[in-house]
Each structure stands twice: as C-alpha cells, then as structure tokens.
Amino acid sequence: MTVPTAVTEPGAPAPLKADDFRSDQEVRWCPGCGDYAILNAVAAVFPKLGLKKEDFVVVSGIGCSSRFPYYMDTFGFHGIHGRAPAIATGLKASRPDLHVWVVTGDGDGLSIGGNHLIHAMRRNTDLKILLFNNRIYGLTKGQASPTSEIGKKTASSPLGTVERPFNPIALALASEATFVARSVDVYKDHLQETLLRAAQHRGSAFVEIYQNCNIFNDGAFNDLTEREVRETANLTLRHGEPLVFGAKNARKGLRRRAGDGKLEVVAFGDGIDESSLMKHDETAQDPGLAYALGHLEPPDYPAAIGVFRAIEVPTFEDRVWGQIDTARKAKPKADLAALLRRGDVWQIGEDGTIVEIGG
Numbered sequence: 001m002t003v004p005t006a007v008t009e010p011g012a013p014a015p016l017k018a019d020d021f022r023s024d025q026e027v028r029w030c031p032g033c034g035d036y037a038i039l040n041a042v043a044a045v046f047p048k049l050g051l052k053k054e055d056f057v058v059v060s061g062i063g064c065s066s067r068f069p070y071y072m073d074t075f076g077f078h079g080i081h082g083r084a085p086a087i088a089t090g091l092k093a094s095r096p097d098l099h100v101w102v103v104t105g106d107g108d109g110l111s112i113g114g115n116h117l118i119h120a121m122r123r124n125t126d127l128k129i130l131l132f133n134n135r136i137y138g139l140t141k142g143q144a145s146p147t148s149e150i151g152k153k154t155a156s157s158p159l160g161t162v163e164r165p166f167n168p169i170a171l172a173l174a175s176e177a178t179f180v181a182r183s184v185d186v187y188k189d190h191l192q193e194t195l196l197r198a199a200q201h202r203g204s205a206f207v208e209i210y211q212n213c214n215i216f217n218d219g220a221f222n223d224l225t226e227r228e229v230r231e232t233a234n235l236t237l238r239h240g241e242p243l244v245f246g247a248k249n250a251r252k253g254l255r256r257r258a259g260d261g262k263l264e265v266v267a268f269g270d271g272i273d274e275s276s277l278m279k280h281d282e283t284a285q286d287p288g289l290a291y292a293l294g295h296l297e298p299p300d301y302p303a304a305i306g307v308f309r310a311i312e313v314p315t316f317e318d319r320v321w322g323q324i325d326t327a328r329k330a331k332p333k334a335d336l337a338a339l340l341r342r343g344d345v346w347q348i349g350e351d352g353t354i355v356e357i358g359g
C-alpha cells in the first residue's frame with residue numbers, strides 16, 4: 001500500500017529524463033493540437049517523481065486525448081468510452097503501489113463517463129485525473145460537448161447549443177475531490193508546476209486543462225491566452241497570497257462585496273492595496289470560495305488558474321486495505337474455498353453427473 005519510493009539507492013540506475021517516457025509510437029494528433037503540449041508536460045513531470053517507468057500506469061477512455069497512453073513509455077490502458085475512472089479505481093485498489101493517471105476529455109469524462117468520474121473523486125481514490133477540456137468532441141469531428149457554451153454552433157447543434165455547460169472545477173469540488181486545479185496547454189511552466197503538485201498529492205487529484213482543438217474549436221481559450229490579454233485575463237492562485245492580477249502598473253484584485261458577499265474586482269489605488277483583498281486558502285475545508293473562483297471568466301473577471309483546493313483525507317485504497325487487514329486479523333484462518341462451497345453447491349462432471357459438494 002506504500003507509494004513507490006524514489007530511486008536513490010547507491011548503484012541505482014541513472015535518473016530518467018522526459019525522453020525516456022516517450023514511446024516509439026507515431027503521434028496521430030493533428031499538427032498544432034494542444035494535446036502535444038500536455039504530452040510534453042507530463043513527460044517532463046514523470047522523471048521528477050523519481051519513480052521507475054513500470055511504476056506508472058496511464059489509463060484513458062475514448063477520444064483524441066485518450067490516445068495518450070500509446071505515447072507514454074509506461075504501462076497503459078486504452079479503455080472504453082468514459083470508463084477510465086472505473087478501470088483506474090480497480091487497478092489502484094488492487095495495486096496501491098502503482099502511480100495511476102487518468103486521461104480523459106470533456107466528452108469522455110463529463111458526458112458518457114460523468115458518473116464514473118464523480119464517484120472516483122467522491123471515494124478519494126489516489127488517481128491523477130487530467131481532463132483535457134477543448135469544449136468539443138474532437139475525435140468524432142466536432143459535435144458539442146458538455147462544456148460547449150450556450151449558442152455554440154457545431155455539427156450536432158447547427159442553430160447553436162441550447163444546453164447549459166458543466167463547469168468542471170465546480171463538478172470536481174461538488175464531488176469532494178481533494179485536489180482540484182486548472183491549467184492551460186500553452187502555459188508550459190504553470191502546467192508542469194500544476195501537474196507536479198497533482199502528482200505529489202495523495203488522493204483524487206483533478207486537473208482541468210484548457211486544450212486547444214485547432215481543427216474543430218480553434219481559439220476557444222483565446223480570451224485568456226492571447227498575448228494582449230494574458231495579464232488581465234488570468235488570475236494565478238497562490239496559497240496564502242492575495243487574489244491579485246493585472247499589469248504591474250495597473251494591479252487589480254478580488255474582494256467580497258459588502259452586502260451580497262459576491263466577488264468583485266477592485267483596482268489598486270485610493271486606499272486599495274493587497275491588504276484589502278481576499279487571500280487564497282487552498283486548504284479551506286469549506287469549498288465555497290474555490291467554487292466561486294472556479295466560475296470567474298472574462299470579460300468581467302479574470303479566469304482563475306492554479307490550485308483551487310488541496311486537502312488531505314484518507315484514500316479509498318487505504319480504507320479498503322484497512323478493512324481487509326481488520327477482517328484478516330479477526331479471522332486469520334478463514335478458508336475461502338470452504339466459504340465458496342458453503343450452502344447448496346454442485347459440481348457437474350464431464351459425463352453430466354451432478355455431485356453435491358456443499359451444504
């Protein structure tokens with residue numbers, strides 16, 4: 001049940017590098033797809049964990065993003081649509097020593113797989129769950145997904161979608177994930193930092209990654225990522241620090257509005273400085289502020305990126321193995337074969353005869 005330890009013993013093999021985690025498979029994503037940047041970030045983070053390649057398993061569902069396990073030189077499992085969390089939960093429960101990562105898309109994880117995803121997080125299974133959010137179904141050529149905005153015209157919504165989108169951060173918080181974060185495919189350093197934090201967390205670590213699908217939803221995150229707007233459109237969350245954003249000479253921040261308590265943007269000056277702003281507390285037991293931060297978006301607010309929540313509670317597999325240990329101690333001589341044969345059990349012989357072997 002222990003997490004594998006770093007390879008530090010004398011005579012241990014040389015530390016691994018990002019390239020050691022890349023497989024020899026031809027990468028089949030469209031040129032320019034944001035998935036490449038995420039693959040590079042994951043390959044850069046894995047060696048930092050000091051584990052062996054065979055300690056990692058990457059589990060996916062179906063979608064462009066779910067091709068991920070082929071491109072990593074680790075163990076991997078390309079599952080069926082939406083079922084990566086279920087497969088990963090079974091694996092982690094039976095082999096808690098493995099470092100299990102789930103790669104899923106907004107369609108895979110939030111539509112057909114929504115139920116599986118929320119329960120993996122509710123249980124606090126020690127999984128690192130990366131949700132590639134391109135707000136579209138990429139693999140099936142551009143249908144609306146559960147994160148597509150209202151009015152989005154797609155192959156499946158020619159007049160514009162009429163459905164309200166999911167907010168993945170809110171969903172993860174409501175499911176009681178113990179680590180909830182958001183990053184962006186093109187924010188190389190931020191993405192790596194966030195993935196490393198997720199990797200080091202014990203429990204369900206959910207990371208939403210805004211990912212550009214340049215073929216079917218190009219520019220979906222331009223209002224954050226374009227150079228001219230980056231400084232004002234992004235609020236980077238830092239534990240214990242005030243919620244500040246904006247250009248150096250035009251700093252702004254967030255505070256609670258008197259009266260209704262809603263988050264409001266205030267500009268520095270006229271008595272307003274860092275001390276008048278709210279501070280970010282990723283360890284808060286009450287996820288209320290994290291929930292509000294997860295909903296902020298341009299143009300009225302900056303979009304929050306970083307770690308919204310990081311709390312420690314026992315993991316699913318710790319509880320499962322704790323219970324197994326208790327049961328084993330209570331009945332050290334339990335006989336599984338006898339248990340299975342208890343009651344009315346028959347064996348059918350090759351000649352068709354039935355012999356009663358239980359009861």
Ligand SMILES: Cc1ncc(C[n+]2csc(CCOP(=O)(O)OP(=O)(O)O)c2C)c(N)n1
Binds near residue numbers: 112137139
């Ligand atoms: C049971 C089942 N239903 C539907 C499909 C068709 N299908 C394949 S991938 C996909 C959605 C993929 O979208 P997303 O998870 O957002 O991944 P992306 O391709 O954008 O990375 C769908 C609906 C399927 N493969 N299996």
Ligand code: SF4
Binds near residue numbers: 215
């Ligand atoms: S269709 Fe979109 S998500 Fe899929 S590989 Fe191409 S660019 Fe990437």
